[in-house]
Amino acid sequence: MAPIFITGIGTGIGKTLVSAILTKALEADYWKPVQAGFEDGTDSEWVSNWLQQTGSVVHPEVYRLKKPASPHIAAREEGITIDISKICEQIPKNDRTLLIEGAGGILVPLNESQFVADLIKAMGAKVILVSRNYLGSINHSLLTARVCREMQIPVIGWVFNDQYLDYEEEIVKWSNFPRIASIPWTDNINGTFINSQAAAIKKQLKDIL
Template sequence: MIPEHFPTQFILAGIGTEIGKTVVSSILVEALQADYWKPVQSGALEDSDTETVRQLISNTVSQFHPEAYRLTQPLSPHAAAEIDNVHIDLNIITLPITSNALIIELAGGLMVPLNDHELNIDLVQKLGLPIILVSRNYLGSINHTLLSVELCRNRNIPILGIIFNGPTVSSTEHFILNYTNIPCLGRIGQENQLTKDVIRNYANQFAELIRSR
């Protein structure tokens, strides 16, 4: 279960798309035996991120809460919603009722539009929860990570820490952590295959890291 000093509910935000938020979600859900919720799913409805996390974890405590919006096209939510003739209304996206810890995964990065006027960052503010930022090393990732941090700080959104996913580039990670003064909660290597055992092994490592904070 989640340690006493760590928030019981938080949001996983990425510095962009295809960063690995769902893999990180699976690890943290397993580590904390937390519930999982993705408010907006765009495309892949038969193989959704919710189903991916469900298939990768081993514990029997976690519950999976239904998405507020399930959109048929693998596009930015505002574009997918337009195709489906749906308007994403932040007022009807409300936190699931649960007595368990809860991990919330955003659809894409913080500045991804949900409708013509509102972004993921607006949903984060509405939910009123801190975030964990998922970063991945690639050319431009320093810029994207620092912009994400600056955006959250400008909006007074607490950042619990950064998780690096994928191949390690020490100089990049060192600069990001030194410049932002945000703690690293852990690193996930480049895995050839994701299995329950792989997720469980990382979950054990993250549980220890989180307990130490």
């Protein structure tokens, strides 16, 4: 099975929470190959905390960069260049479903000429798009969908979260990508919440895949 790549319409829209829920629902493994900024902990560490005793493996990053910035800038400050080929060579290979979390949105630069979208294509991955309901999210969601379509990136569907306003039906209709799930807002993210959301979408997610 091709890996599933979790990307979103921007930064801070809930990709890591959604990744934890989807990893749990699919009994999959998790991998974030590029981490930019880790003073407050990494996304891999956060996901691992909620997947203890599940059998899911959280694979180590290929690039672990100090500066919380666009990966190409964070890498430049450390005197390195992110190499997509190097990432692809280290894709974990086993019989389990692999969920890969990207950095930021689909057109986040990884180096001076390649973007997250180029990494997705090089991996041969299928994409789940994460959209958060906020003012401006229709525009950001549809721009992301258009990039995927123009670059012929296969999209499985949308996972929405938050509760600002309900834009979901319009985004689904105008993008022509299906809705997989809607994750409600909570200010108390814990194991109970992640487990309940994973259980709620498990059957639908497996049917879609």
